[in-house]
Amino acid sequence: MRIKWVNHALRGIVRPFQISLRYKLMLLMVLIAVLPLSLVTLFATKTTKHSLASEVIRSNESRMEWAAKYFDEKFDQLQAVSYSLLLDSTLFPNANDGAVQSEGTPSFVNQYTIDRLKSLYSANNKNIAQVALYLKSQNRLYVVDKDAGISTDRLKTPQVDWGAIGRSHESLNLLLNNGKNTFSIVRSMNRFPDREVLGGVKLEVRWKMMNSVLDMVHSESNSEVFVADADGNVMYNPYSERIATEPETVKAALAGPGGQGYKESKRGFLFYQPSVSGQVWIVKFIPMEYVTEGASSTLNFSLITALAFAIVAIAASVLIAYITTRPIIRLTQSMKAVEIQNFEVDIREPRSDEIGTLERRFNSMLGRIKELIQTEYKATIEKRTAQVKAMQAQINPHFLHNALQAIGGIALSRNVPEINEHVRAISDLFRYTIRMKSDLVTVADELEHARNYLQIQKLRFQSMIEVRIDADEECLGCTIPKFSLQPIVENCFFHGLEGKMDAWSITIRVEKVLDEIEISIADNGIGIEESRLADIRRQLSQPADGQENGESMGISNVNARIKLLFGDEYGLFISSEWKAGTTVKLLIPAHEEGEKT
Template identity: 35%
Template structure:
């Protein structure tokens, strides 16, 4: 299917040198412009890509510095509690039996945490301190100010102790807009973890700094933990899991990588170790470069249009004389009488026109001579075939009539003579070599009437005809020789009843005539040899011998209708033979 489509598409260029020249000129004129325009557009896109990469790497670096400063300030808030003398007093008096001293120490801790909460700003929404040895949880926020003894270690602090970390940042599971900055309280002598202090902070405290990265319509900005899990994402679509895995696996503190259809920039936020990530899609760079590319494309399109116009004009002027010469050669006929025409051109094409006309005149004379000789040869061959057929039928049929006159009634003998008379009238009086199938079947019926008279007790003859095929033309004496061969080669050597069936049908634009007998059939080697002779194109119209062979009939069909028509033979030894004649409908 694809090959046919390509042949149809390339047809106008294969048949016309003008179209080839026009196409070649267009390609030579446009390909360099297209290549230059494409390279310019690609260079513009790459320049924009380099600018975007460098700009974002710089923005990521400075934004990371500012975020680090913010986390440092938050961390310093925790240090104000850790260095507070009230915490030391509480740790020293917690084991004293004096309840008054313990209460005073706890009150001082609450006051310290309260001062931290109100001095930290609006983004700090809560302060906690947990002391593991005494199982005390101090909580200060806008709605609470108390001390608890939890049944189990609170989850954030347990995670801090189990992982033996000095600080952690976790997202609030109940509210994604907040996070906890937790730092452990260590014993100075052996760094044993005594507890931890945490600040509950709104992520929004970082938004003003994150705005330094720009808020593109398709940009994605988020802060991820060391494991690649997203902790805070102020805007953009959710990142792909593959992107998060590559961020977690990277060992560099700052850089970028390109994934499917996007650029990913990352930077480590000191001192907390979080990852600041910006994801920019390819379309952002393409859109940024589009303005420059559009100008180049417009200039390129105008240049291509001018180049195509110039190429078409030049190709048309160069190819027109050649096309005119081709049309002239196509126009003169080899069998048509005409005078030698002199060209009005004085260049090489004019010389070709004059010489071609002279050559065509000489070829025309030669063809006329060969054509006349060929016609006379074919006429002689057909006449020789006709002369071969007549004695053959006369010999076989008169021998049968002579035997019938002694044992049959005059009416039966007259019927046979009438059939014989009609057969010879068809053979001798019809000058044309082609006859309607209707006339050929009548001739066959006359022959079969004689055979039925001869073999009435043994022969079963059936004829089935499609009336729509009776006007098909067929070479004269095609069917009767086939049935005669059926008797001679098949039925006469077959014991028992004889069957001979002739069926005429239409198949598409063809007429099929099937002649089947139940004779002795053909041996495989003889069948193969017969099929080879039937498909050969030897050009002979007859073979030598006493009978008209199937190859004679096949050669005549090939002569009139071409190689796609002819005779096919199928036979099985002991079961009969089927001969199929194919002619145009």
């Protein structure tokens, strides 16, 4: 129901433009005025947006590279803190060579270690929240934070299993996110020559030490900047508690093989830059609104300009269309009046331009129509009179056909079948003559008509005549001009057989040769003299519209109709030998009934 209503509404909108030149002209002028302006506006907006997007991409790629360098510098500073502990000869006296040995008593080492870590923490307490040191030689873990310094032999912590690190011979360098605005750098202390593990250090670092780096990247107020791990999980976001960027998008971007770069989507631009050997990623998302806001001023100005010009164009289009089409509409109204038989309309003040020429021709045509109406009226009366006379003339053949049918019925009732057979042949002959069909009939119908004619001739000549009809079955359904065979057969009697004392013979043969039908009608009559045969052949070889009517008017008529219907290559061809007989061949194309010729 809704689709039907929409279709009806659309037809109602489109219909005025289909039937009115005024509306078409108005629409065309509006399109000419508004379409180029709209395209220019769209192009300018798109170009501005593209330029802003390019500038955003270029500037942010540069910022992301600098931020990654500063991130690396910050982490290098933290690594320097851990290196300072490794280089302390009291804590690691044989870090460069030799076996690990401890200097002093355990109480001295414990106190020195706590004091050393406190000193290190105090120097870096703005950035470091906690320092933990594992000494394999003491098999103890020392932890210092803002509250106190402790020493413990419990080496397994929630984040690190120091005992397992001491038992291995592999270097360890991890960056762990603590989830409380801090992260931890965990690394093993290895002796330089053989990389044997001497201990390990863990620095719990405040993320805010990276704020200065992230502020440099956070150049747009509505952008999102955060630090993520290699799996795309958010580690630190100082600007918002919630991240609007889809996590799947971030993970897919960081998992790509290209390293740093950016991705553009309908939502905005996502920039990503690895740092700290790929352990952390600086991620920035700029919504597309930032770019569109930059182009909004150009867009607003363009839209206002386009709207103003569109209003002016529409007003001018309406005015011009009204003035231009007013004489056309006046001429159309006059024509509509003529359609309803009002011939009294007349345009008294024709214009001097092309439309004026149409108006003058219309006045002239109107006068001519009035004259033609009078002529047509007279012709109609005469035509109806002729039709009445034709119908009256048609009554006679029908009456004769019915009368012959009645005579045949009486002959049968009196047991005289021969009379009925001859009467039937005459009746069928008349019926075939008056039957209202096209000019083309089937070969079978035409042969039947010829049989009826020969049946009547047998009534006259009794046993003197022998008739033979031989037709291929595939030819019977093909079409042939009506009354093509009977005139030829009639010529056999009037010009060939009469005057011959011997037995008469007529042979009709129908066969298909390639894609043509060949019908030959042969008699054993007196034949045609050579001079007269030449005249007949000359007459038949002429074009259909140039043939003359003479003694052979019947076959000339048949030949002319065949050529008009099928072409000059078809028609009648006569061969004859004096005192021996005549053969007439009728050649037509092999077209089935109903097939287009």
